[in-house]
Amino acid sequence: MAPREHAHPDLREVELVTVLAALAEPTRLRIVRMLAALEGERAWKDIDLPIAQSTLSHHLKILRNAGLVQNRTEGTRCFISLRDEELEGRFPGLLESVLSCGDPVPARAVEETRR
C-alpha cells in the first residue's frame, strides 16, 4: 500500500514495557539512533538497512505503536521522525539515556584490565 495516515497513540496511554520492547531489538534501536542523529525527519526510502521492505515496515509499525516514531504522509511517500519532545514528557530522560550509551567494551579488553 501507499503511505496512509496512521494512528499515533497518545503517549499518556503508552506503557513503559511497550517502549522498552520496541527499543530492545537491534534493528529498531538502530533506526531510532539514525533518526536521533538527524534532528528532523527522514524519508522512508532513505532508511536503507539490509532488510526487506516488509520487515522495515513491520519495525516502523512497532516503533509507531510504541509512540517512539511519527509518520508524515506527502503524496505517495512518507517521512519518519522521532517524537522526542513528547517522549521526554512521558518518559523523562529515557530516550536520552538510551541514545547516549556507547558500545560495550569487547570481552578481550575487559580481560586486560583484570591484571
Place this chain on the structure above:
Amino acid sequence: MAPREHAHPDLREVELVTVLAALAEPTRLRIVRMLAALEGERAWKDIDLPIAQSTLSHHLKILRNAGLVQNRTEGTRCFISLRDEELEGRFPGLLESVLSCGDPVPARAVEETRR
C-alpha cells in the same frame, strides 16, 4: 540446586539491547521495581509473585545476565540486589528514568481531555 555462586557479567561487556530486553517484560520489570524500592537486598523467598519457582529462577537469571541484578549466597539461601551504582556508570540515567516513570493514563481518561 542450592544457591550456587553465579557469574556476574562485567557491565562494560553488557550491551544496551540486552538490558532493554531484560526490562521489557512485565514480571521482570516488577522485580526490578521491587528491588529498587528496597534500598538493599531481598531474600529470594520473599519475592512472592504468582509464578512458579522455576519461572522466577529463569527471570532472575536473565536479569543477572543483563547485569541488572546480583546474587549473594548465604548457606542454602540467596539474596538478590540491584547493581544500581554500576549500572549508573555504564548506562547513565537509564535505571532512574525507567524507575521514575509512572503508569499510563487509561484510554478513557485520555478521551476526556480531548473535548
Place this chain on the structure above:
DNA sequence: TTCGGAATTCGATGTTCGTCGAACATCGAA
C-alpha cells in the same frame, strides 16, 4: 548419615517474534 528445604536445570508446551516474498492499495505522472 539421613532428611528436608532452597534454588537451579531439564524437558515439554504453547505463544510471540523477526523475517521473507507475494499480493495489494494508493498516489503522481505520463
Place this chain on the structure above:
DNA sequence: TTCGATGTTCGACGAACATCGAATTCCGAA
C-alpha cells in the same frame, strides 16, 4: 486511464521466549 513507485498487509516459516512440573543438587539440621 494506465503505469510505475511507494509502503502496507498477508501468510508462512523457524527461532526465541515464558511458563510449568519434575528431577536434580547442594546445604544445614536433626
